[in-house]
Amino acid sequence: MSATDGTRTIRVRELARVEGEAALKISVRGGRVQEAQLNIFEPPRFFEALLRGRQFAEAPDITARICGICPVAYQMSAVQAIEQALAVEIPPPIRALRRLLYCGEWIESHGLHVYLLHAPDFLGYQGAIEMARDHRAAVQRGLKLKQTGNRVLTTLGGREIHPVNVRVGGFYKLPSNSALRELVQPLREAREAALETVRWVAGFEFPDCERDYEFVALQADGEYPIDQGRIVSSSGLDLPADRFDEHFVEEQVRHSTALHGRRRDGQSYLVGPLARYSLNHDRLWPLARKAAEDAGLGPVCRNPYRSIIVRGIELVQACDEALAIIEQWERPAQPAVPVAARAATGYGCTEAPRGLLYHRYRLARDGSIEDALIVPPTSQNQPTIERDLEIFANDWLDLADEPLRWRCEQAVRNYDPCISCATHFLRLEVDRG
Numbered sequence: 399m400s401a402t403d404g405t406r407t408i409r410v411r412e413l414a415r416v417e418g419e420a421a422l423k424i425s426v427r428g429g430r431v432q433e434a435q436l437n438i439f440e441p442p443r444f445f446e447a448l449l450r451g452r453q454f455a456e457a458p459d460i461t462a463r464i465c466g467i468c469p470v471a472y473q474m475s476a477v478q479a480i481e482q483a484l485a486v487e488i489p490p491p492i493r494a495l496r497r498l499l500y501c502g503e504w505i506e507s508h509g510l511h512v513y514l515l516h517a518p519d520f521l522g523y524q525g526a527i528e529m530a531r532d533h534r535a536a537v538q539r540g541l542k543l544k545q546t547g548n549r550v551l552t553t554l555g556g557r558e559i560h561p562v563n564v565r566v567g568g569f570y571k572l573p574s575n576s577a578l579r580e581l582v583q584p585l586r587e588a589r590e591a592a593l594e595t596v597r598w599v600a601g602f603e604f605p606d607c608e609r610d611y612e613f614v615a616l617q618a619d620g621e622y623p624i625d626q627g628r629i630v631s632s633s634g635l636d637l638p639a640d641r642f643d644e645h646f647v648e649e650q651v652r653h654s655t656a657l658h659g660r661r662r663d664g665q666s667y668l669v670g671p672l673a674r675y676s677l678n679h680d681r682l683w684p685l686a687r688k689a690a691e692d693a694g695l696g697p698v699c700r701n702p703y704r705s706i707i708v709r710g711i712e713l714v715q716a717c718d719e720a721l722a723i724i725e726q727w728e729r730p731a732q733p734a735v736p737v738a739a740r741a742a743t744g745y746g747c748t749e750a751p752r753g754l755l756y757h758r759y760r761l762a763r764d765g766s767i768e769d770a771l772i773v774p775p776t777s778q779n780q781p782t783i784e785r786d787l788e789i790f791a792n793d794w795l796d797l798a799d800e801p802l803r804w805r806c807e808q809a810v811r812n813y814d815p816c817i818s819c820a821t822h823f824l825r826l827e828v829d830r831g
Contacts, residue, residue, distance in 0.1 A: 483744025502550025513540020
């Protein structure tokens with residue numbers, strides 16, 4: 399068919415700046431977008447199969463290899479699920495140290511996304527290198543934030559990528575008090591940098607775009623959700639992690655090797671910063687809440703383009719919490735509590751920088767893993783990303799190929815669907831019939 403009849407096929411064969419390999423296809427019929435397909439075509443990695451037959455103690459180190467940007471998220475959900483199965487109670491000092499480690503991951507991940515991946519879209523640059531020529535101080539600020547987050551990971555986790563110090567029951571080794579004190583000044587500087595981040599990104603121009611999302615995130619009494627909580631939604635869900643499978647399911651689709659997450663009633667939903675913020679605004683600490691107010695955000699944010707501001711708010715929150723944990727931390731007698739194997743099933747949910755991360759493990763009597771299920775944030779968000787692209791792209795169909803490609807890339811990066819490369823290029827083919 400010809401372009402004159404409103405038929406158009408837009409193919410993005412290599413979607414840049416997402417973790418893994420992805421492409422995008424948008425089908426237009428009668429001058430309207432009929433379907434958007436986010437095609438993640440990297441080979442399956444089979445981590446759940448790899449875990450079967452392994453001892454439960456191996457799970458934190460194996461799952462950390464799933465992602466180089468958010469390994470702590472996978473470790474924390476894994477140990478939480480296994481500790482539930484084995485009826486392990488973690489003492490408050492150990493839990494606080496784990497939350498500090500998680501704060502470090504939020505700082506490095508959000509810093510990377512805001513400055514190196516997302517900001518160039520709003521300022522009209524090909525990438526962070528080009529942006530640095532005119533915004534050198536901003537890029538240096540982002541690199542310093544990431545460096546501080548990595549330093550927290552190294553101090554507590556043993557190294558900044560794929561930490562090796564987390565174990566079921568606690569840690570293999572506790573950091574020294576002096577090592578924790580050495581984090582204070584960098585974190586204070588990072589907190590100021592985070593506040594400046596919010597002020598900076600709040601000045602960007604954002605499309606007027608409000609979406610009626612079904613938000614899903616953790617929620618815990620008296621704290622912003624990072625490492626624990628109940629699963630809540632904007633439609634009224636409120637359930638523990640062990641009921642996740644009752645309400646959510648992953649489905650295979652023909653155009654992607656990644657599974658798509660949906661509610662069991664078929665509805666798509668959104669996890670990540672917008673969901674966390676909108677369901678937990680009242681749990682932000684005063685400094686972060688004031689930063690949100692100054693940036694013009696209300697208690698709910700439904701504009702995916704403004705997610706870059708919300709990530710800035712969470713940077714403030716993570717830095718502020720990290721400092722408070724170090725100040726109040728009391729060293730326990732041992733780095734871990736005893737753990738005994740038994741046959742049981744455990745469930746764990748934490749908030750990765752990109753959203754809710756669910757783990758389920760069935761253990762045998764000898765402590766070996768009989769079955770594992772891992773549901774990452776990106777698989778849960780894929781149907782929502784596709785639906786948003788179907789809606790947004792209708793306003794862009796009069797654009798030529800190159801600006802249309804750029805708009806599609808920017809829209810996908812609103813959701814920070816992980817990272818595999820730092821380039822700002824993808825190939826776009828338009829079949830005009």
